[in-house]
Amino acid sequence: MRIVRTVAELRAALEPHRGGGIGFVPTMGALHEGHLSLLRAAAAENETVVLSIFVNPTQFGEAADLDAYPRTEEADVELAALAGTHIVFAPSAAEMYPAGFATTVSVHGALTSTLEGAVRGRSHFDGVATVVATLLLAVGPDRAYFGAKDAQQVVVVRRMVTDLRIPVEIVARPTSRDADGLARSSRNARLSAEERRLAAVIPRSLRAAQDAFASGIRNTHRLTSLVHEGLTEAGLDHEYVRIVDADSLEPLTDIARPALLALAVRVGQVRLIDNVVLDPGVDDRIALEGSLR
CATH class of the missing domain: 3.30.1300.10 (Pantoate-beta-alanine ligase, C-terminal domain)
Known part of the structure; x- marks a missing residue:
């Protein structure tokens, strides 16, 4: 398994695998069984599996929530390897949002104004749509995998992919739950x-x-x-x-x-x-x- 930090490295690493089926699982790290189930699904349906680990600051409305978000890259990489991952893309914030970055991808209407959007504000889904679009364009996968726990996010990403004609299949997998029924997070x-x-x-x-x-x-x-x-x-x-x-x-x-x-x-x-x-x-x-x- 290979770890890359820049978009240029990522694209160079993936170039030999184009045409063979690339599956992509975007995450903010702190991997749990829910993430691993997505990676295993991607491995079963694609020749190459890419995992991204990036705690995206633009989708957090509360600074304390961002600061408290767990960062466990070393353990994440070990788990990802066991789940069949071939490439881990772990960029810095400066790589994802370089100097002069001035573009926001925004999905309008009920898709982003209700539920999470109503509580966390439009900026939350602007952050989600922008980072996911950036990642999809960097990876260029055939399929991208998301958990159904984040159902609104899946709907928003599907709308964005359709509207921008990004050539990727968005795959939603069932919510992963612990024995007591609590959704894994x-x-x-x-x-x-x-x-x-x-x-x-x-x-x-x-x-x-x-x-x-x-x-x-x-x-x-x-x-x-x-x-x-x-x-x-x-x-x-x-x-x-x-x-x-x-x-x-x-x-x-x-x-x-x-x-x-x-x-x-x-x-x-x-x-x-x-x-x-x-x-x-x-x-x-x-x-x-x-x-x-």
């Missing part, structure tokens, strides 16, 4: 034992809504109320619990097509997000992606 490492116990209420509350949906309830207010109740009983503060169209992210009153039930919750000082898809076309509720079973 680099932020989980910052939870104390008691906070981790409380955080497990998040997937249980989502499951309650899934069960109600499976029983035939389609009203979004009734479904989100079940989630609110679970979180409130545990004393957890939520920033949002919303049900939106899975593709457009427009708000829904009743579910007649695939919908995204998404939330953001504060557990102590740690901000966690999660979601499940509620699809009236699936008889055995959420038997596939994002299942909490």
Whole structure:
């Protein structure tokens, strides 16, 4: 496995592999099983696998959150090698945003103004879209892999790739979860034992809504109320619990097509997000992606 630090090195390393299938997994490091599952999927479907490790400062709204984000490159590289990675691109901020950098990629409309966009502001997804576009153009992959936990990010990236005609397939893989159902996240490492116990209420509350949906309830207010109740009983503060169209992210009153039930919750000082898809076309509720079973 090779580690490169500059775009020039990256392109030179990848040139011999063009045409053989390049899979790309963009990350901010602090790899966990969710990231490794993406790398393994990329390895199974491509001849060459590229991992990027870059803590992108432009998508953090809080300086403290950026400072607290774990940086574990040495351990990440070892895990990536075991998962079948061939090239690790680990640039500096100066490499990604060189002197004079003055371009922002911005996706407009409901895709970025709701959910995370409503709480963290437009600048968050401007940061995401800009860094992902920059990485995709640097790597030039055939496929790029993202986790379904960041569902809104996937929708935004797909819109950007379509609009800018970037020749890459965006592959969304199911949310990776621990045994207690909690979605795997680099932020989980910052939870104390008691906070981790409380955080497990998040997937249980989502499951309650899934069960109600499976029983035939389609009203979004009734479904989100079940989630609110679970979180409130545990004393957890939520920033949002919303049900939106899975593709457009427009708000829904009743579910007649695939919908995204998404939330953001504060557990102590740690901000966690999660979601499940509620699809009236699936008889055995959420038997596939994002299942909490």
